Amino acid sequence: MSSKPLKGKKIAVVVESQYIPGEIRIYQERFADYGAKVDLVSRLWGQPKQTFYSTVEVIDGKPTELEYLEVDHDFDQVDLDDYAAVVVAANYISVRLRWAGDVAINAGNAAELARNTPAARFFRRAMENPKIIKGAPCHALWLLTPSTDILAGRRVICNQVVLADVINAGAIYTPCPPDTPAEKQVVVDRDLVTNNSWHASEELVDRIRDLILDPPPALETEPTPAVPVKPGKRRILIVLSEWGYWGEELLGPLGEFDRVGYKVDFCTPTGKRPNAIPVSMDPDFFDPPLQRPVTSAEMAERVREIDDPNTKQGKRLENPISLADWFPDRPYFSAPTFVRGLEAYNRLLVDAEREIEKYDALLIVGGSGPIVDLCNNQRVHDLIMAFHRADKLIGAECYGVTCLAFARDMNLRESLIWGKHVTGHCLEYDYKDGTAFVDARGSFLNFNMGPPPYPLEFILRDATGPDGGYHGNFGHPTSVIVDWPFITGRSTPDSILTGQKMIECLDGDPPLRRWGW
Incomplete structure (x- = not known):
């Protein structure tokens, strides 16, 4: 020595x-x-x-x-x-x-x-x-x-x-x-x-x-790939709330897509630039249910970068696709010309669905914002069903998974995830207080909802039915479920793994179709 x-x-x-x-x-x-x-x-x-x-x-x-x-x-x-x-x-x-x-x-x-x-x-x-x-x-x-x-x-x-x-x-x-x-x-x-x-x-x-x-070897906490991957030319559509998304739930999958060379387009309900939830870029924020910080210093810096419209990364979120301009609005049943309106809606819906041909997968990012403008957004439901009819991969994280439970054919009214296995924000992760939304970059709306308006776990248990299932995997570091064509991530710590499994679904050899249950 x-x-x-x-x-x-x-x-x-x-x-x-x-x-x-x-x-x-x-x-x-x-x-x-x-x-x-x-x-x-x-x-x-x-x-x-x-x-x-x-x-x-x-x-x-x-x-x-x-x-x-x-x-x-x-x-x-x-x-x-x-x-x-x-x-x-x-x-x-x-x-x-x-x-x-x-x-x-x-x-x-x-x-x-x-x-x-x-x-x-x-x-x-x-x-x-x-x-x-x-x-x-x-x-x-x-x-x-x-x-x-x-x-x-x-x-x-x-x-x-x-x-x-x-x-x-x-x-x-x-x-x-x-x-x-x-x-x-x-x-x-x-x-x-x-x-x-x-x-x-x-x-x-x-x-x-x-x-x-002689440093000790790092703990390997991420599961090994379920299948070998040979990345191809892919295009992913990422949908974000205009009322606040959790930073890592965007950056985790996005980083994986960037790593393998996938192209990515961003979409919001009305075309407004999405903003990260401020505490999702604070490494010292202590998550009340988990009693620990959930954002690393490195991830916090990455979130701050993409949240800043003046940075190269931040410019990627400028001028997102407006879902309101893309998909038609379903008419009220009490409208005086409901039949004509419904016919027009269905014609425009067919035209809108043609635009998804260029995409290989859809990802709905979580956070508290989706509760406001994604989960019960009929246009979001139509987008999901269009990907479903085309047998394309559909991913959702955290509260974004609610959209899958509510996406239904307006006549059959059965959830698309009936009989499927999913994960999502589990009951043990729910806040008792402090559910908040973002009204501008770096600024919370002056409104504390208290607890979330619904326990997502209960919704998912009901929506999957007796032949499907909800898997919270509470106590495990990660929870990601693949049940083609759906891939769901429980919460923030599962974001990177969600992206990895989406890649394995698209370009695995053979393509991943079931994992995590």
């Missing part, structure tokens, strides 16, 4: 007052011996720098002298991607850094305040990036316990003071064998290194060094 194996690497060490001087010296000196640069990082409270004092211990009846650290790197000012590792120092550091400040705390905001202190947010972001090695000695896991999805299933060791909190957050306490020396008691779980005392700091540093030099 090179004498400076970490040359060019940077390590962030999180500190506050009541730090242990010997521990900090080990980080500074041992990482430096390996060639790395150590930055001390903390919350600076709007100041250019802060001075922190050490803890005081009584040794042989005498208190130790105070020492001081000057820190000029703030959590919100550093770029996490600059660091190969992040270490939160032991002792009272995590306790002090969980303090939100002099703010009013009530039942409504308590959990959010605990999750969103700068230190907790900083360490959470580090945990979300498997390329960054994390060190959490002694009490440090306290910064992560407000976010149970981060620790769930991780093997750790910690100071017994935080043991109950760590276990309640879903971590698996994994003590070292009884004969392990105190200075060697370290547990490694992929990109996370923990110990139960600062006395094992040297071992913690060495394990972090080893992981930087």
Whole structure:
């Protein structure tokens, strides 16, 4: 091994007052011996720098002298991607850094305040990036316990003071064998290194060094393709709401279509430019039913880019096809010239359906907006039925799946998905409050619907009938169902997989016709 194996690497060490001087010296000196640069990082409270004092211990009846650290790197000012590792120092550091400040705390905001202190947010972001090695000695896991999805299933060791909190957050306490020396008691779980005392700091540093030099393999959470794919020349029609779409539910499939060279056209009910739901481009937005963020920093940036009409990606959403100009409006049954109107409607419908010949598939993007202008939109239903009659692939995500349940021949009135297997927004994912819509770019309509107007799961269970079925797959990372000609995705985390399975349906060898049930 090179004498400076970490040359060019940077390590962030999180500190506050009541730090242990010997521990900090080990980080500074041992990482430096390996060639790395150590930055001390903390919350600076709007100041250019802060001075922190050490803890005081009584040794042989005498208190130790105070020492001081000057820190000029703030959590919100550093770029996490600059660091190969992040270490939160032991002792009272995590306790002090969980303090939100002099703010009013009530039942409504308590959990959010605990999750969103700068230190907790900083360490959470580090945990979300498997390329960054994390060190959490002694009490440090306290910064992560407000976010149970981060620790769930991780093997750790910690100071017994935080043991109950760590276990309640879903971590698996994994003590070292009884004969392990105190200075060697370290547990490694992929990109996370923990110990139960600062006395094992040297071992913690060495394990972090080893992981930087030989990173653990990334977890493979995506299923392998069900069939081999040879992409052909394809054209996809994507339908979006004008009242807000969830960013990843567009970008997930769109990214997959772009990757294989498919052409894409966009369509909205009246031809207005669609806008992303603002919180779908916020990586810190905490989804209430899931109790975790659902948007990665990378995806949030991609959504912001396509939401901006001035960017190359954003220009793709300019001047979408107007469904109102394309498909005719069905007349009211009480219209004085209903028969003539119905005849005209059917003539225009045949003409409109000819335009779908150039498309290989339809995708309806989800979010809250479809509740307003897609789900009970008769033109959307006619578009779906046109693709269905042509035996073309029809995809829908999240609340967009409602459109499939309501799309029916006006005479037979049986759902197109009767006897089919589907997924969609499951009951466990439904909001109790906060269902909102977008009235302009970056702006919510001043209206909180509360819960959604209907539990989609119940609608889909009824619409598929006794020979079909709804599959929520709650508790599974993804839920995508293929039952030709339909492909449905449950919610945001299923967006990329929905796109992948659509490609396998179109260009798989053989084409995918059933999957996920």
